[in-house]
Amino acid sequence: MTLREAVAAYVRDGDTLALEGFTHLIPVAAGHEIIRQRRRDLTVVRMTADIVVDQMLAAGCVKRLVSAFVGNSSAGSLGELRRRVERGEPEPLEFEEYSHYGLVCRYLAGAQRLPFYPLRSYGGSDLPSVNPALRKVTSPYPGPDGGEEQVYVVPPLTPDVTIVHAQRADRHGNVQIWGLTGVQAEAVFAAHRAIVTVEEVVEDDVVRSDPNRTVIPAHAVDAVVPCPRGAHPSFAQGYYDRDNAFYRSWPQTSGDPERLAAWLEEWVHGTEDHTAYAEKLGEERWRALAVGPAPSEPVDYGRRL
Structure with a gap:
């Protein structure tokens, strides 16, 4: 599916929505599409509530936040989130706080259909x-x-829909991740519906040639969305680096409500889709985020003669 199709089909007003990816492979493009489609009254679950949560809050999508870490990934504050939590402006945010491991355990309980997790x-x-x-x-x-x-x-956590980003998948939805991982698999298995955005969709033989990288199997996935550069400003190992300049600039953007609203209007509502957003950033920006090759040692899985 396209991202527009997947969000239209699977994300509904009032849903509990999990967005996972730990520093790496954050599903930012999906958050932007939810903003474009003006979803409302969402309960957003994210272990590390960061820039994409700040943007969705400012866009009026989020009623309630369930999180453990809140911040701009070592680069400052989240202006919109702080205004809502500290001063109730423009309206209060319902906030349910856990430790990182507490949320991991909630996902595990949801994925295993347990009544609780100790x-x-x-x-x-x-x-x-x-x-x-x-x-x-x-x-x-x-x-x-x-x-x-x-x-x-x-208690168990069973989101209505989980969205994660990954490096690649086949057309069936077998999803492969390498580098830094989080709770993507647990969050997908815990959910009723799952959308996976990927840097690229590859042929079945590519996935079968390296099966141990398949973190999420096809039967747990409802929609596969090709979405190159879909984690920006976070990074996708092997595809592009983290955009540290973006993170450093965010406190100034989100610290001023009018400036934040203008940013959303220009960069999210003002772009048709994530392809347009990535093009607007410009090739000079993407060249600065380019990464060099660092192949892993090949593994011979062996086969019957």
Whole structure:
């Protein structure tokens, strides 16, 4: 599908939407298309709420945010998010906070259709005081000292739709990722519907030649979207580097509501699709983000004679 077709078919007003990719392969182009289609009242789940969340907030798409880390990836603040959380301007944001591992466990519980997932890391933390979803249960098994033990648990997360970006997939939806990974597979398996945008769609034989890179199998994917440069300003290992200049400029853009609105009008609503956005950035910008070859050692999987 095209990105426009996939968002129109699978993302609905009021949905719980997971956007995952950890520093690397962030599905920014998908976020922009959701803005273009003016989706509303979304609950957005993102372990690391960053620039794409800030943009979707400013565009009026997001009613509620579920996240662990909030920030502009070591390059400053998110102006729109801070205004909504700190001052309730232009309106308050419902914000549900977890640790990174807490959200990983929520995805695992959703993917495995479990009623909850146990973890120890909330012991001694203040997070349970601000998030009533973090609860304790008594273990059915004795603790290390033979006595009764209580552990924290988190509820399952089952998004209406998960969107991730990846390097490549075949037409069936077998998705391959290399380099830095996050919880893409868990988030896809936990969801009712899944869209995967990719740098390129390749022939079946390419995927079959290196099956261990297939992080997400076809049966979990509803739509495959060819979307070159679809992670900008984040990076796609082997395709282009992170646009650090963009990240550094974002606090100035998002710090001023009028400047942010103008940016959205020019760069998102003012571009027909992500191809137009990438072309607007210009080839000089893309040349600066070019990466050189760094092939991995070939592996011989062997076959029957």
